[in-house]
Amino acid sequence: MATSTIVERPALVRQKRFSETYVGQWLTTTDHKKIGIMYMVTAFFFFVVGGLEALLIRTQLALPDGKVLDPQTYNEIFTMHGTTMIFLFVMPMFTGLGNYVVPLMIGARDMAFPRLNAFGYWIVLFGGLFLQSSFLFHAAPDSGWFAYAPLTECGVQGVNCIPATPSINMDFWALGVLLLGISSIAGALNFVVTIFKLRAPGMTINRMPLFVWMTLVTSFLLLFALPSLTAASGLLLLDRHLGTHFYQAAFNGDPLLWQHLFWSFGHPEVYILILPAFGIVSEVLPVFSRKPIFGYTFVAWSGVAIGFLSFTVWAHHMFAVGLPVVAQAFFATSTTLIAIPTAVKIFNWLATIYGGKLSFKTPMLFALGFVAMFLIGGLNGVALAIVPFDYQVTDSYFVIAHLHYVLFGGAVFAIFSAIFYWFPKMTGKLLNERLGQVQFWLMLIGVNVTFFPMHILGLLGMPRRIYTYAPDLGWNELNLLETVGAFIIAVAILVFLFNFVTSLRQGQPAGSDPWDAFTLEWDTASPPEPYNFKTIPVVRSRRPFYDKKNPETADWKVAVH
Amino acid sequence: MINEEEQKEKFPAADPHGQREGKEEAAEKEAAENGHLQKPQGAGRGEETLQRTAGQQSEAEAEGSGDRSQVSQARQPRQPGAKAPRGPHASLWPFVLALAIALACLGVVTHPAVLVGGAVLIVVAVVGWGLERY
Numbered sequence: 001m002a003t004s005t006i007v008e009r010p011a012l013v014r015q016k017r018f019s020e021t022y023v024g025q026w027l028t029t030t031d032h033k034k035i036g037i038m039y040m041v042t043a044f045f046f047f048v049v050g051g052l053e054a055l056l057i058r059t060q061l062a063l064p065d066g067k068v069l070d071p072q073t074y075n076e077i078f079t080m081h082g083t084t085m086i087f088l089f090v091m092p093m094f095t096g097l098g099n100y101v102v103p104l105m106i107g108a109r110d111m112a113f114p115r116l117n118a119f120g121y122w123i124v125l126f127g128g129l130f131l132q133s134s135f136l137f138h139a140a141p142d143s144g145w146f147a148y149a150p151l152t153e154c155g156v157q158g159v160n161c162i163p164a165t166p167s168i169n170m171d172f173w174a175l176g177v178l179l180l181g182i183s184s185i186a187g188a189l190n191f192v193v194t195i196f197k198l199r200a201p202g203m204t205i206n207r208m209p210l211f212v213w214m215t216l217v218t219s220f221l222l223l224f225a226l227p228s229l230t231a232a233s234g235l236l237l238l239d240r241h242l243g244t245h246f247y248q249a250a251f252n253g254d255p256l257l258w259q260h261l262f263w264s265f266g267h268p269e270v271y272i273l274i275l276p277a278f279g280i281v282s283e284v285l286p287v288f289s290r291k292p293i294f295g296y297t298f299v300a301w302s303g304v305a306i307g308f309l310s311f312t313v314w315a316h317h318m319f320a321v322g323l324p325v326v327a328q329a330f331f332a333t334s335t336t337l338i339a340i341p342t343a344v345k346i347f348n349w350l351a352t353i354y355g356g357k358l359s360f361k362t363p364m365l366f367a368l369g370f371v372a373m374f375l376i377g378g379l380n381g382v383a384l385a386i387v388p389f390d391y392q393v394t395d396s397y398f399v400i401a402h403l404h405y406v407l408f409g410g411a412v413f414a415i416f417s418a419i420f421y422w423f424p425k426m427t428g429k430l431l432n433e434r435l436g437q438v439q440f441w442l443m444l445i446g447v448n449v450t451f452f453p454m455h456i457l458g459l460l461g462m463p464r465r466i467y468t469y470a471p472d473l474g475w476n477e478l479n480l481l482e483t484v485g486a487f488i489i490a491v492a493i494l495v496f497l498f499n500f501v502t503s504l505r506q507g508q509p510a511g512s513d514p515w516d517a518f519t520l521e522w523d524t525a526s527p528p529e530p531y532n533f534k535t536i537p538v539v540r541s542r543r544p545f546y547d548k549k550n551p552e553t554a555d556w557k558v559a560v561h
Numbered sequence: 562m563i564n565e566e567e568q569k570e571k572f573p574a575a576d577p578h579g580q581r582e583g584k585e586e587a588a589e590k591e592a593a594e595n596g597h598l599q600k601p602q603g604a605g606r607g608e609e610t611l612q613r614t615a616g617q618q619s620e621a622e623a624e625g626s627g628d629r630s631q632v633s634q635a636r637q638p639r640q641p642g643a644k645a646p647r648g649p650h651a652s653l654w655p656f657v658l659a660l661a662i663a664l665a666c667l668g669v670v671t672h673p674a675v676l677v678g679g680a681v682l683i684v685v686a687v688v689g690w691g692l693e694r695y
Contacts, residue, residue: 018653019651019653024651024653025651027653027656028651028652028653028656029651030648030649030650030651030652030655031648031649109646109648110648110649114648114649115649115652115654115655115690116655118652118655118656119655119658119659121655122655122656122658122659122660123659123662123663125659126659126660126662126663127663129663130663130666130667133667137670137671139670168670171669171670172670175666175669175670176666178666179662179663179666182662530648531646531647531648534646
């Protein structure tokens, strides 16, 4: 009997690379979809941080003579609230949405510069942590989110700051903003090149989805507006540490230089925060109205007009500093003028839903909520463009009401519309519709209860950033009401978080196209494969996926595109 | 597999006028040269994006998506020997560089040693990123 020996060979097992481990996949990813998700999760984390800061502010102001926070901590909290919400929530959130959606919408496999894209995300994360770490050093920025010099020149040490050593509070702010600026520039550059160079065949500029249009305009705004902030912050650091006096009147500097530099960034910034929201609403309303967008060309080019005009309005933030009358007239006119392209958009949205088969799903509700809330914010913005009125309410709670209607009623509603709309694409699951509707109504009530009374308080003379107030000024009830509203918003956010977690675990499967949508991102699996499209689609109209699903009534057959 | 005539009727060719726009053709050619456009061999224009096989249909139905198109390109069965397009390569250097810059900034406000550490790490990250091979 023959015997045989079986020789066991060691199995060839390849060692996993770091980039193949779970943690490594996220740390080393250059996939625009993963980067987009990381942006959004990070931004939402900072939204919660900024929201908690808002609750602290409202708790402090709920009753007269409040002592919940000490004055220094209060200054730090409201400064970090504004800084966090603007630089660490709204901006990264839109960058994240753009990262995820734009390449899919234009039929590209990824962003033009994937590593630069990853770098942009990581610098946001570390820049955000850097800013928030100032609390650990008991040195959080404390001079307001627009950091007016010369208040920011010296910190707590002395009037002229020479030779005093400034505290580090505003160093955290200036450096943090510089870091976040690097990220924004990287992201904007990437979007511009991606949109210009990586569009699918047939997707001409005039066939691009409107969210892509608005992302493009926003990217140009970032590229042209951010250098001003970078210069302002750089000069501030020089003043604080190297003895220059750019902003100190006592040494022949000019404090208004800061305001000009800051607001020539700061007002385009407002449109940087709202134009992507316009894009989202321009995508959501047609899908849930079962109609193409009304006046595509006008909606697209009014965004471009807003972008241009946004560079001509900055000094309306400075009417009260004593500008020459001609300058006041110019900036009042240009500010009023910008209402025209904005109104063009609103009328086109209304015309889009007019006569449509409306479906009031959560994304649609938030989009409609956006239109209503932004309209209020826009109208009181026009009021603020009237110079004599601005004199009366400058730096009062009226201004706070305006900016919150624009940024919360506007940008945040659009963000939730986008989350509910694209969550199925990102995860393959639907968010719970009932919880979404509960969240929407809570937020709509909360926003109006919180921010509408601020108009009245502003007219009654309540200054912004006030630490506390005497009980006999007639502000008590409205402040208490606002605090109640803030907590209603907080409940709405808790409902969303619950919805998010439960839907992620056991949400209803979404399929690849749950909304019967029109644009290319829905022509991929949910979630899409790493390479997005196995073959790059060929585009023939503004609604390529609609065409594909409805070849008999395809847009290119029945309409001129 | 639907036959060619049926497909023409169901999914009209990408160009309704019977001829391709020169611009689109050029763009497609450019995309193919850059590796952005990969057509399976033998597939006609638009065919690979619009074809639907019985297998795919049942797959989409099984998903119960209610999706009217059910022609997701990413779910198409691969042609024998065809490779899935690759995404960009992973890299740790963007993470390291961002960390290094933030560390350097932290050094500016805290201690010079942290600044030096951050600066060294910036150099390492820039060099590493530049020399990375794919």
